[in-house]
Every structure is written in C-alpha cells, then in structure tokens.
Amino acid sequence: MNARQIFIDGLWRQNTGLVILLGLCPLLAVTGTAVNGIGLGLATTLTLVCSNFAVSLSRRLLRPEIRIPAYVLIIASVVTTIQLLMQAWFHDLYRVLGIFIPLIVTNCAIIGRAEAFASRNPPLSSALDGFATGLGFCLTLVALGAFRELVGHGTLFSQAELLFGEIGRSLQITVIPDHPGFLLAILPPGAFIALGLLIAGRNWAISRLSRRPQPEVQPVAERAS
Amino acid sequence: MNTARISFAKSALSLGLVAIIGTTLLSGVDRVTAERIAQQERRVVLQQLGQIIPPDRYDNALQDDLFTFTDETWFPQGQQVVAYRARRNGQPVAVILRFAAVDGYSGPIDLLAGIEADGRLAGVRVITHRETPGLGDAIEAGKSDWIRSFDGKSLGMPPAAEWGVRRDGGAFDQFTGATITPRAVIKAVRLALEYHERHGDLLYSSEVTPQEAAP
Numbered sequence: 001m002n003a004r005q006i007f008i009d010g011l012w013r014q015n016t017g018l019v020i021l022l023g024l025c026p027l028l029a030v031t032g033t034a035v036n037g038i039g040l041g042l043a044t045t046l047t048l049v050c051s052n053f054a055v056s057l058s059r060r061l062l063r064p065e066i067r068i069p070a071y072v073l074i075i076a077s078v079v080t081t082i083q084l085l086m087q088a089w090f091h092d093l094y095r096v097l098g099i100f101i102p103l104i105v106t107n108c109a110i111i112g113r114a115e116a117f118a119s120r121n122p123p124l125s126s127a128l129d130g131f132a133t134g135l136g137f138c139l140t141l142v143a144l145g146a147f148r149e150l151v152g153h154g155t156l157f158s159q160a161e162l163l164f165g166e167i168g169r170s171l172q173i174t175v176i177p178d179h180p181g182f183l184l185a186i187l188p189p190g191a192f193i194a195l196g197l198l199i200a201g202r203n204w205a206i207s208r209l210s211r212r213p214q215p216e217v218q219p220v221a222e223r224a225s
Numbered sequence: 226m227n228t229a230r231i232s233f234a235k236s237a238l239s240l241g242l243v244a245i246i247g248t249t250l251l252s253g254v255d256r257v258t259a260e261r262i263a264q265q266e267r268r269v270v271l272q273q274l275g276q277i278i279p280p281d282r283y284d285n286a287l288q289d290d291l292f293t294f295t296d297e298t299w300f301p302q303g304q305q306v307v308a309y310r311a312r313r314n315g316q317p318v319a320v321i322l323r324f325a326a327v328d329g330y331s332g333p334i335d336l337l338a339g340i341e342a343d344g345r346l347a348g349v350r351v352i353t354h355r356e357t358p359g360l361g362d363a364i365e366a367g368k369s370d371w372i373r374s375f376d377g378k379s380l381g382m383p384p385a386a387e388w389g390v391r392r393d394g395g396a397f398d399q400f401t402g403a404t405i406t407p408r409a410v411i412k413a414v415r416l417a418l419e420y421h422e423r424h425g426d427l428l429y430s431s432e433v434t435p436q437e438a439a440p
Binding site: 070088 | 236266
C-alpha cells in the first residue's frame with residue numbers, strides 16, 4: 001500500500017470519525033470548542049503514530065493468541081507517557097482535556113488500526129497510517145468543534161492560548177458579536193446533531209462527485225472491524 | 226503436549242517482555258517529568274491564590290502556610306477545607322479558604338474565597354464545577370462579572386437576610402435560567418464567612434499541615 005493511498009484512506013475514504021465511526025466517545029465529548037478538538041486530535045494522532053509503530057515492530061514476536069493484551073499494554077503505555085508529558089509541558093490544556101487523555105486508551109480506533117494495519121505492515125508505513133488516521137480524526141474533531149463553537153458561542157479558536165501560549169490569545173475570532181449563546185450546540189445533543197450533519201455532508205459530497213461521468217468506479221470503503 | 230507447553234511459555238514470555246518494556250518506559254518518563262509536573266501544579270495554585278490576594282500584600286510563603294480541616298456544621302458532606310494564610314511581618318492579612326458549595330445543580334462547585342482579617346471578602350473564585358455550560362457557568366470569572374460581586378462584602382453588608390439571590394429577596398443577581406447555581410455559591414460563601422467570624426483566630430493560629438497531606 002503506498003503513501004498516497006494511506007492518506008486518502010485515513011483522511012477521507014476510511015475517516016475514523018465519519019466513516020468507520022470509531023472513537024465516538026471523545027469525539028462527541030470534547031468538541032465544545034475548536035481548540036479542544038485540536039488538543040485531543042493531536043494527542044490521539046501522536047498515540048496512533050507511536051502505537052502503530054510499536055505494534056508493527058513487535059508483530060513477528062507476538063503470537064496471535066496474545067496479540068490483543070499486548071496491544072492494550074502498548075497503547076496504555078504510550079497514552080500514559082503522552083499524559084505525563086502533557087501534564088509537564090501543556091499543563092493548562094491538560095487541565096481542560098484532563099479526563100479525556102486516559103480515555104484515549106479506550107478509543108477503539110487505535111486498537112482497530114493496530115489490528116487492521118500495523119500487525120500486517122512494516123513499521124514505517126504503519127507509523128504513516130497512524131499519522132493519516134490520526135489526522136483524519138483530528139480534522140473531524142476540529143470541524144465538529146468549530147461548528148459547535150460557532151453556533152454555540154459565536155466565536156472561533158477561543159482559549160487558543162492553552163495550546164499556543166500567549167500568542168494564541170490573538171487567534172480568537174469573534175464571528176458573531178453579542179451572540180446570545182445557543183445552548184443546544186454546546187450540550188451533548190448538539191454533538192450528535194453536528195456529527196450527523198457532517199456525515200450527511202460527506203455523503204452528499206460523494207453522491208455529487210459520483211453523479212459526474214467518471215471512468216473509474218467509486219471504491220467501496222472496507223471496514224476495519 | 227510438549228510443544229503446546231513450549232508455545233504457552235513463549236506467549237507468556239513475550240507478553241511479559243512487552244510489559245517490562247512498557248513499565249521501564251513509564252518509570253523513565255515519570256522520573257523526567259515528576260518535578261516539572263509538581264512545579265506546574267504549584268504555579269496553578271499560586272496563580273489562583275494571586276487572583277484573590279495580590280502577592281505584594283503578604284510576605285510569607287502563602288502556598289506553604291496552609292492547614293486542612295473538616296467541620297460538618299459550616300462545610301458539610303465531610304469536605305476537606307484548605308486554609309492558606311497570608312501574613313505580613315507576622316501579622317494576619319487574610320485567609321484564603323478552599324471549600325465546595327455542595328448543593329450545585331450538578332455536583333459540588335469548588336471555590337476559593339479570600340477573607341480579610343477584618344471579615345470582608347477579598348474575592349471569590351470558582352476552581353472547578355460541572356454546571357450547565359451557557360447557564361450556570363456564568364459563575365466563572367472569565368464568563369461574567371458575577372463572581373466579582375462578592376468583593377468587599379461581609380456578614381453585615383449586606384445584612385444576613387439579604388445573603389441570597391434577588392428572587393429570594395437577596396442582594397445578589399441570579400442568572401437567566403439558572404438560580405440554583407448562584408444560590409449554592411452564595412450559601413457556601415456565607416457559611417465560610419460565619420466560620421471565619423466564629424473561628425477566625427483558629428484559622429491563623431493552627432499548625433501548618435504537613436505537605437504530603439496537602440495537594
């Protein structure tokens with residue numbers, strides 16, 4: 001599988017959040033703002049790259065019957081490492097995302113990629129697959145967060161200083177001044193509705209594209225599970 | 226039979242190996258980051274305390290001059306109250322209490338309240354809460370100015386009967402759509418002030434609680 005295909009799969013054809021629909025718990029829970037989305041998305045991407053790389057390295061060592069517990073060990077170690085590093089260097093963001101970082105362990109997208117890709121492919125392309133999958137997940141988180149923040153608060157990238165330091169403060173854009181706040185978008189139901197709209201938007205885009213005369217057939221997404 | 230046993234042993238060994246590598250990695254990372262994480266946590270606490278009593282008003286190590294206690298009458302549900310004492314030339318300046326408003330809309334609301342030696346409030350801040358975003362979260366200093374309406378208030382001003390939201394005939398605003406949250410905060414702050422009035426001396430004179438017991 002070449003790099004281009006890996007990226008198309010991770011970002012679009014097999015996007016974790018929009019097509020495979022794995023890892024919905026953090027996806028729905030933290031996307032109240034775009035910055036939260038970026039933070040968790042980056043942490044998840046880093047986890048995926050490291051865990052895919054480690055799983056791929058150990059793929060000949062591990063017998064099939066113990067591979068799942070071994071994956072869990074690897075993923076838990078990677079996530080705890082990231083959690084400690086984040087606590088030390090991005091402490092303020094850690095205080096916002098705190099409880100969701102350990103939950104990355106239970107994000108089934110990560111064990112899904114370990115099983116579906118990293119256990120059958122060499123380390124470098126596995127790391128690349130982790131990066132592409134993570135980036136796809138991250139973009140979904142940011143899109144969802146930006147949409148909910150815009151509708152709910154009328155701003156974009158507020159609290160960016162948590163991620164980028166003091167310079168981040170200037171990143172905040174007030175799109176709708178004096179926005180009274182739209183509670184539904186910020187609360188959990190808003191997350192489900194926004195995700196539904198995103199998936200619908202993706203499906204709509206695909207149907208538009210396939211209506212044009214195309215020589216090649218639209219490839220069918222194969223599921224990880 | 227024998228081959229099966231060997232294969233079991235191989236599985237156990239390789240799983241053990243993964244566990245050992247993981248544990249080694251984690252203990253290494255923990256060793257590298259532990260000091261920095263502790264520093265960061267101290268910085269956060271100092272920053273929170275500094276919002277209530279500016280650092281130029283005291284000359285002691287505010288963050289370490291703390292003691293913890295429990296008192297079911299004023300601080301219900303068995304909570305651990307932390308008191309940070311600000312002193313200047315050994316004289317009491319103010320005490321910052323960390324406690325919780327127990328009857329919030331969704332769980333306890335963790336508060337910091339600074340009380341001057343003369344019983345006036347230096348300020349109140351919310352540390353953590355799970356109130357409804359967009360409604361109850363106006364208690365956060367970053368979301369609205371409501372929490373600043375405590376500045377300078379004391380038990381006599383407003384009078385005890387007016388320590389409540391306007392809907393209950395009190396002197397404090399409520400928020401549109403959220404009365405329970407401000408009501409809970411006001412009640413908890415009033416109880417803290419009453420505790421200070423009764424036991425103010427105790428707050429300043431108690432021995433420092435050993436650090437390992439404190440966060």
